Amino acid sequence: MPAASRHTPTHPSGSAGVSEEALRSGTEEHRGPARGAKIDGAGGIRTALTIKLPMIRPAIALSVLFTVIGSVQLFTEPKVIYSASSSIGSSWTPNMYVQTAAFTHNDFGLAAAASLLIALFAAVLSFLVTRFSRSRSQA
Known part of the structure; x- marks a missing residue:
């Protein structure tokens, strides 16, 4: 398990607050979408915009929604x-x-x-x- 998982918030059920796929997407041994993009020749910016950003988009949307409600x-x-x-x-x-x-x-x-x-x-x-x-x- 990556070292980053030690610092992620956990739910009462014990599961990490961040998916394993999102945690491993930057490591070399992972064989998921980010590794496939790297093999296909995608650079760091392209991988971030097309692979990693869609993974965190729901969390960003929720933060924006709470910010809008809080500001009102x-x-x-x-x-x-x-x-x-x-x-x-x-x-x-x-x-x-x-x-x-x-x-x-x-x-x-x-x-x-x-x-x-x-x-x-x-x-x-x-x-x-x-x-x-x-x-x-x-x-």
Whole structure:
């Protein structure tokens, strides 16, 4: 087993978080797709783009999806900065706007409508990221 597997996260079931094929794709004794590409004359960049990148594309897509969802839900950090500084207003992010509308101006209807728009925006953005990553992985 390659030395890299000692540093990979493991699941409670004991299986490594990275597939054996991905771990061995850079070693000489492996006879998989990367070795075949090397025999066919593909260089390092070509092997990385056509063999290794498709292997990690699902992990990249998941990271992008979580980043998109997390950025739409941004609330805590600006709220902490808002309380310490006057450079950020009370409606600097959409979630801060919803909180200000609901609890400062007592306009619960506006806050509910804005919350639904934020949820709709996050759903559409998540759908687009998922659709884009799926179409790229099937191409």
